[in-house]
Amino acid sequence: MRKADVVIIGSGIAALMAAEEICQSKNVILFTKKKIFDSNSMLAQGGIAAVMTDDDSWELHQQDTLEAGCYINNEKAVEELVKNGTKSMEDLVSFGMKFDMDPNGRFHLGREGAHRKNRILHAGGDATGKHLVETMYKRLEDKITIIENEMAIDFIIKDHKCVGVYALAENGELKIYYANATLLATGGIGSMYQFSSNNQSITGDGIAMAYRAGCGMADLEFVQFHPTMLYVNGECKGLVSEAVRGEGAYLVTKNGRRIMKGIHPFEDLAPRDVVSRAIYNEMKNGEEIYLCISSIDNFEERFPTISSNVKNNGIDLADGYIPVVPGAHFHMGGVKTNTNGETNIPGLFAVGEVASTGVHGANRLASNSLLEGIVFGKKVARFIAKLPSMMIDVNVMKYEIPRLRTLPTKNDIRDMMMKYVGIVRTEEGLAKVINYFTDYLESVELETHAMTLEELEIYNMITTGKLVADAAFNRKESIGSHFIELVNEPANL
Secondary structure (H helix, E strand, O other): OOEEEEOOOOOOHHHEEEEHHHOOOOEEEEOOOOOOOOOOHHHHOOEOOHHHHHHHOOHHHHHHHHHHOOOOOHHHHHHHHHOHHHHHHHHHHHOOOOOOOOOOEEEEEEEEOOOOOOEEOOOOOOOHHHHHHHHHHHHOOOOOEEEEOOOEEEEEOOOOOOOOEEEEEOOOEEEEEEEEEEEOOOOOOOHHHOOEEEOOOOOOOHHHHHHHHOOOOEEOOOOOEEEEEEEEEEEEEEEEEEEHHHOOOEEOOOOOOOOOOOOOOOOHHHHHHHHHHHHHHHHOOOOOEEEEOOOOOOOHOHHHHHHHHHHHHHHHHHHEEEEEEEEEEEOOOOOEOOOOOOOOOOOOEOOHHHEOOOOOOOOOOOOOOHHHHHHHHHHHHHHHHOEEEEEOOOOOOOOOOEOOOOOOOOHHHHHHHHHHOOOOOOOOHHHHHHHOOOOOOOOOEEOOOOHHHHHHOOOOHHHHHHHHHHHHHOOOOOOOEEEOOOOOOOOOO
């Protein structure tokens, strides 16, 4: 048993920014089920969207965010996000973050889908997330307690308040952490899908835990698919950043036909749901889709991480074509919170991708994700830091661990999610996957011995998968990343 003022679950940028702010006045324990650098933030290639030039404004950034989100965003949250962008970038520079600069010593600002202006800061070409996470970790490593290889199982709820969390170590030992405030920052659900850009550890754990605790959920049906994942021998092999299209690359069929012509005014830089559906429809009709990069000078210098990955997977960059497929990338929905990170359970907070403030609406604007973690990570932390300490009663009831009598494999779940809760959905397909998950969840029983870490992840994937499918089934109209097609069965990619 351990106690802290604040326990943070997760190690992405939202968790790290929150920890950096809170540790200045309170004791912090941060733990993660894998290693500290196993997060989606670490993999982020594109960059951070922020207003950094005189010809841009927060109002324009807000407008682009609202348009991408189909105007169902929480406008107050969007305004907070974009207004704090410039100051947040200045703070990061003061922390030691080194963004890429142009020959004149100004920020090299890229452009991505659905942005009217060049406002994307990046570092190391296409390794922004890696540089950002490493910068924040260096500031934190001696200031907080960091625990790796422990997986959060369930929150400790007593008298309708969250007073901590149960966790499972790799050796099967049950751990108990008590805290005045518990902050959930576990990321999204991408690795619940067959094709995904996410770290393999991102399996919807936070949503499942919060649901079991009684938290409200919002917008779970909105799952963003990134249009361009490297696609080799029927497998997804990593992300090809939207910044590549921002530099002039475009999508073509095997015969060179540009697929985004006439689809959207922004063509290859249209919102991600539009581009992903265009690729999906082409592949459904038997086409192979490629990203043509021949117009980009010094591609390997501008995109070293992507270039290395592409070459390591046997693709010759000299040909100028990268085979791509859409993959699950970002979850706009999650645990319902306000912009202070408060859930409906006192003492339990959520921030980053696992939370749903409504800031992204039906579809996230490119490079607003790292910005969200930075802006709201700090805001939530400041709110938590001002809370008075509670008296924690450590005499909790015996914890009974739920267990499923039968379990599918992770790949079984990923195939079902990709096929029926993917880019294009049908009511028939959603009903089928809901029944699939329900059958497993009805086999729950209580055991006095712990599930393995693998079994816990599968349990969480089943729980979250059903919640996402339920939300998709209940939203009858197509909007943003949620698209309902009136056919009997969705096609396989």
